[in-house]
Amino acid sequence: MNSVSDLDSLAGESIVVIGGGFGGLSTACYLADAGADVTLLEKNEQLGGRASTLERDGFRFDMGPSWYLMPDVFEQFFAYFGKRPDEYYGLTRLDPHYRIFFKDGDRVDMVPDLQANKEVFESYEPGAGDKLDDYLRKSERNYRIGMEHFVYTDRTKLTDFIDPVVFKNAWGLSLVGSMQDHVEKYFDHPKLQQIMQYTLVFLGGAPNNTPALYNLMSHVDFNMGVYYPDGGLAGVVDGIVELAEELGVEFHTDSPVAEIAGRRGGFAVRTEDGREFLCDQVVSDADYAHTEQELLPPEKRQYDADYWESRTYAPSAFLLYLGVEGDVDELAHHTLVLPTEWDDHFETIFENPAWPDDPAYYLCVPSKTDDTVAPEGHSNLFALVPIAAGLDDTPEQRRQYRDLVLDDIAEHTGVDLRDRIVVEETFCVSDFAERYNSTEGTALGLAHTLTQTALLRPPHASEKVDGLYFTGSFTTPGIGVPMCLISGQLTAEEMADDAA
Numbered sequence: 001m002n003s004v005s006d007l008d009s010l011a012g013e014s015i016v017v018i019g020g021g022f023g024g025l026s027t028a029c030y031l032a033d034a035g036a037d038v039t040l041l042e043k044n045e046q047l048g049g050r051a052s053t054l055e056r057d058g059f060r061f062d063m064g065p066s067w068y069l070m071p072d073v074f075e076q077f078f079a080y081f082g083k084r085p086d087e088y089y090g091l092t093r094l095d096p097h098y099r100i101f102f103k104d105g106d107r108v109d110m111v112p113d114l115q116a117n118k119e120v121f122e123s124y125e126p127g128a129g130d131k132l133d134d135y136l137r138k139s140e141r142n143y144r145i146g147m148e149h150f151v152y153t154d155r156t157k158l159t160d161f162i163d164p165v166v167f168k169n170a171w172g173l174s175l176v177g178s179m180q181d182h183v184e185k186y187f188d189h190p191k192l193q194q195i196m197q198y199t200l201v202f203l204g205g206a207p208n209n210t211p212a213l214y215n216l217m218s219h220v221d222f223n224m225g226v227y228y229p230d231g232g233l234a235g236v237v238d239g240i241v242e243l244a245e246e247l248g249v250e251f252h253t254d255s256p257v258a259e260i261a262g263r264r265g266g267f268a269v270r271t272e273d274g275r276e277f278l279c280d281q282v283v284s285d286a287d288y289a290h291t292e293q294e295l296l297p298p299e300k301r302q303y304d305a306d307y308w309e310s311r312t313y314a315p316s317a318f319l320l321y322l323g324v325e326g327d328v329d330e331l332a333h334h335t336l337v338l339p340t341e342w343d344d345h346f347e348t349i350f351e352n353p354a355w356p357d358d359p360a361y362y363l364c365v366p367s368k369t370d371d372t373v374a375p376e377g378h379s380n381l382f383a384l385v386p387i388a389a390g391l392d393d394t395p396e397q398r399r400q401y402r403d404l405v406l407d408d409i410a411e412h413t414g415v416d417l418r419d420r421i422v423v424e425e426t427f428c429v430s431d432f433a434e435r436y437n438s439t440e441g442t443a444l445g446l447a448h449t450l451t452q453t454a455l456l457r458p459p460h461a462s463e464k465v466d467g468l469y470f471t472g473s474f475t476t477p478g479i480g481v482p483m484c485l486i487s488g489q490l491t492a493e494e495m496a497d498d499a500a
């Protein structure tokens with residue numbers, strides 16, 4: 001069980017949190033529980049950040065995250081406040097966890113039954129079933145040690161790694177080397193390698209640039225399972241907002257912050273419409289670069305424009321939200337459609353930014369599990385193609401790509417949606433930039449590359465401004481809903497340490 005250090009020193013502080021994504025919501029809960037007076041200002045009309053909801057003609061789409069992974073992290077988050085997730089939302093374990101259509105016509109389901117998965121592995125490569133056991137044993141160990149010593153514990157300095165306990169536990173962990181090298185040690189078959197690596201897209205990385213430590217994701221996916229919360233990820237947002245309200249957090253939506261100004265002993269946070277919120281401390285969950293470059297004066301920034309230009313951003317995405325007539329029997333709740341050779345797609349994300357000709361993509365069909373997300377007799381689905389952050393997404397480009405994706409779905413899954421669509425919206429690079437003030441329109445933030453992981457990510461506490469803090473996916477531990485919940489805890493702990 002993760003223990004949270006004492007936050008009592010924050011009692012009585014007045015704190016403004018900028019941004020109502022999972023990072024901001026989580027931080028606000030910890031601070032309010034500690035007795036701080038917390039006001040959260042969110043730019044958009046709803047809370048949840050990248051986990052916003054789109055409603056059209058009886059269809060309700062989760063616009064961003066759709067995989068509920070690491071249920072233990074949610075349990076620990078709620079437990080800190082003396083609650084359980086099921087007091088706020090129910091969970092259904094998905095079966096299959098997901099389906100993969102390989103574009104050579106092959107198709108495979110990964111299911112909650114490990115023995116069945118081992119048989120699938122064995123059918124591709126003799127001995128691969130037992131190797132899956134070995135792989136998952138290691139991945140489970142990495143998960144246990146990694147979560148305790150590296151994820152729930154913020155190690156901000158290199159010397160922190162010299163702690164003998166950490167050193168002992170880090171021994172044998174695959175901290176260095178790439179995921180590509182790690183997976184190749186176990187499996188020769190390219191399809192098995194793809195199955196072990198697809199979760200990297202959640203971290204915004206590619207097999208050759210993501211540290212091997214992240215093989216812990218296979219424990220998450222194979223052993224812990226894939227869940228659907230009632231109401232989708234929006235149901236989780238609602239649950240955490242309800243908890244935050246119980247703890248006394250005050251929310252203001254439609255409140256884009258324009259400036260963080262210093263004043264004697266504290267801050268004045270000004271919104272675009274001229275309101276001013278005075279406080280002792282500020283936490284920003286808005287993208288780090290936006291906060292530093294646009295809300296602070298130049299002398300108060302830790303990084304310059306060159307720093308932000310030189311970062312590796314996690315992919316943006318081309319998203320196509322579709323309400324369609326009838327069923328889509330061939331698809332599972334989570335479906336991946338993968339070219340057997342996917343290096344070209346990763347290359348168009350990280351090396352040579354371009355719209356991928358032969359995309360690897362993800363289809364989400366929540367109406368398979370939840371009949372409240374689509375009118376009767378209809379299906380709710382979205383397609384997500386990871387693309388490079390910063391790409392131009394002109395209306396013409398988006399129209400062409402929409403056609404390419406719908407053709408590709410029909411060809412490779414057998415589901416022809418083209419004349420059944422009743423509701424349709426796209427969301428892409430420029431929308432991420434506009435709606436969330438996202439840097440380069442990245443969907444996810446800073447990629448977890450070898451040089452942007454752990455202490456190499458930007459810090460929670462500003463080194464230039466006392467009392468200014470950062471939370472959410474740009475900081476540690478990083479990208480993903482569970483990680484952002486944990487970043488709320490880490491930020492609050494650092495604030496409490498500084499205040500003590």
Ligand SMILES: Cc1cc2nc3c(=O)[nH]c(=O)nc-3n(C[C@H](O)[C@H](O)[C@H](O)COP(=O)(O)OP(=O)(O)OC[C@H]3O[C@@H](n4cnc5c(N)ncnc54)[C@H](O)[C@@H]3O)c2cc1C
Nearest residue numbers: 019021022023043049050065066067257286472473480481
């Ligand atoms: C398409 C997509 C699919 C994903 N899939 C998954 C998944 O399946 N599972 C998973 O775990 N994770 C997934 N993720 C990642 C996950 O959603 C994010 O890592 C996480 O939600 C980010 O939370 P955050 O708090 O860091 O930032 P955000 O959610 O971006 O929150 C930041 C908030 O700050 C607000 N803001 C910005 N500027 C200002 C300002 N000036 N004033 C006031 N407010 C401001 C923004 O509007 C936003 O609400 C996905 C993300 C996307 C986009």
